[in-house]
Amino acid sequence: MRVDLFDFELPPERIALRPARPRDAARMLVADGGTAPLADHHVRDLPGLLREGDVLVFNDTRVIPAQLEGRRGEAKIGATLHKRIDLRRWQAFIRNAKRLRVGETVEFPEGVSALAEARHDDGSFTLAFAGDEPVEVLLERAGTMPLPPYIAGKRGTDEQDRKDYQTMFAARDGAVAAPTAALHFTPELIAALDAAGIGRETLTLHVGAGTFLPVKAEDTADHQMHSEWGRIEPEVADRLNAVRKAGGRVIAVGTTSLRLLESAAGKDKIIRPFSGDTDIFITPGYTFRAIDGLMTNFHLPKSTLFMLVSALMGRERMQAVYGHAIEHDYRFYSYGDSSLLLP
Template sequence: MRVDLFDFELPHERIALRPARPRDAARMLVVQGNGPFSDRHVSDLPDLIEPGDVLVFNDTRVIPAQLEGRRGEAKIGATLHKRIDLRRWQAFVRNAKRLRVGDVAEFGGGVTAIAEERLADGSFVLFFEGEEPVEVLLERAGTMPLPPYIAGKRPTDAQDREDYQTMFAREDGAVAAPTAALHFTDRLIAAIAERGIGTETLTLHVGAGTFLPVKADDTDDHQMHSEWGRIEQDAADRLNAVRERGNRVIAVGTTSLRLLESATGEDGIIRPFAGDTDIFITPGYTFRAIDGLMTNFHLPKSTLFMLVSALMGRERMQEAYAHAIAGEYRFYSYGDSSLLLP
């Protein structure tokens, strides 16, 4: 499909630079089938889904994966994208023309990395020197990797260490937050449990590729970056049981959705999964694992806007986004939410 079919105009003032407080006070646009749009709040979620339904969260934890440093006299920046092994990470490098294979980059605090390889997409394999775990080095030298549409408008600060992490964060490895779950609070989870709605977790380490624009003119020519994920056997069994009894599996976030769909066969059975996925969902895709999605508002011509268009229909989502823009909803990572129920 032509990528420009997924374009829309977004006023800059609609981009949220801080999250709502409290988190569950964010607004939520409910899009249900072809019915009228409903303007609600995230705190209303327990009233909008049924007892026996299950919400699926991503428990990945964002690491301080943004590094600023030098190679000799040249300033460079590195955004870690994907772990390769205990000491190696794939990274997008700013001012990459000043970095060559074999060079040592210095990131402050005694943190250094060797540029071991330059990959076909222009990214580098960085080998972090020393004996300390890379996570310890990043805590010392790194900052939270805010999306460019936020970082370009204000500096990252100490508050982002808390704001850009979900309450479910357990497994270190993401370089972008699964932002749909940023809206959840202990109070909201308690109300969900009281309503008889279940919760499950899986792990997908979100990569910086989630921010990359689609540069191709046609979706067939776009190459997705892979991300590592895991679904345990017992979680898969419980989710299969939910659907067998006629209830719904609702993904909280596109990351949860993409991993669930990657782990599900044509027979509709969710299976345990551990490995990379580069699934790219566009209109025409037949969903196998999920019955709904809670997600924030996404960028024009992005793979994520294509995904929600696959779920609800492209024209329907264009109408929903036009409604959200006119209604002054807040967009992107720190913005408001939507509940999509086809």
């Protein structure tokens, strides 16, 4: 499909630079897959919008401070780690990459350094970090939170982002982008969901910086997705299959949860245990196998994520949803408001 079919005009002032406070005070636009009117709610209304027996699926990845600023000689080098290779090596997107060659060392603050070990076809590098300390320890010392460029470019980052850009479910280090739909949840909201008989499960998908990359191809068939590592435990898969068998709905909280669930499901619509990489790219025409709904923020024009929600709901329906959101002052992107999509 032509990528320009997924374009829309977004006023810059609709981009949220800070999250709502409290988190569950964010607005939420509810849409079904038909022609029913769109409904304006808040995230805290979620218990009344779902049914007893439904289950929400969260991503428990934890964002690491994967943005590094350093030097190679006199040249300034920026690095955004986006995928772990092994204990000491990460694949990274490099800013000012023309000043860095394979075999050269980048010096970062606080005594952290890394060797540019290899360059990949997409322009990214393999960085091998020096020393014996775990790379996560080095990043806590020298790195900053890797906010999306549409936020960081407007205001930079600060210490508050270390809290704001992390979900309450964060437990497993490895993401360089937050599963932002879950940023809206609070202990109070979880307690209300529990009281309403709405279940929850967790999986792990370490979100990579490739999620920020624009689609440069003119046709979706020519776009190459970056792979990300994920895991679904056997007992989680079993419980989710049981929910659907009993008539409950599996609602993915965020496109990261959705993509991993769909990667783990077969044509028989059975979710299976999963451990490994996925580069699933969902566009209109895809048949969903694992989920019955999606809670997600509002995404970039011509992005793979807007293509995904268009596959779920229909492109025309999503153009109407986004038109309503823009007209009614919804806040967009990572720190923005939410939508509940029920096909």
